[in-house]
Amino acid sequence: MAYYRPPGPPADPIIVRDLTRLQDEMRTRVRQEALAREPQFIAGCDSSFPTPETILSVFVLLRFPSLELVEKVWSVGPVEVPYIPGLLSFREAPNVLRTYEKLQQKPDVIMVDGHGIAHPRRMGIAAHLGVLLDMPTFGVAKQKLTGTFQEPALTKGSISALTDRNGELLGEVIRSKDKVQPLFVSPGHRCDQATATRLTLACLRGYKLPEPTRLADHWAEEFKKELK
């Protein structure tokens, strides 16, 4: 059952019910833990939609902590699921997974554009991808999906907690640059909050977005041109 009705054409209630069940099953496989060792490579991924029926996904691989770009891959595919808040992963994950396979060097951890457990059912796309890849992942989102928080101070590095009504910690709200809208960082799979936050801060280079996400975003734009 849907927990709310998104604007636009109503989503097929049957599809919503089935995907939600699948999501709840996947949630039972999520683990939160510290990384086994300090990462040598960190990946960033992002997807865009050149046309309403086409998805273009990108993976960038950076050496850590130098953040030097060592690899970038992309792939396009068909869009088969509509955008339904809370079920975003089912729309993007298939193509993201095909893109991941193209990486020559696999990362130690993946920074995903979207939420990790800061999700209504604790299964944002970062956790979803982490379970399917059985890889450490965490999410960095630009907008809140669920939870409440106090506005962090306006200076870079300020942090506040993102919690649900019961006080459960869902993630942390981070001011990645002076006076910009904060980022929402949450663990995905095989990663904990402290690690997610630490890595996000370690990937800042003067921009609002941490390098893995920023570069994935940048290359998505570049690759989009190659389609024409």
Added chain:
DNA sequence: GCGACAG
């Protein structure tokens, strides 16, 4: 009942 709603 009203509002909220990743990308």
Added chain:
DNA sequence: ATCTTGTCGC
């Protein structure tokens, strides 16, 4: 996400 021009603030 995507569509779109100029504009305010540092």
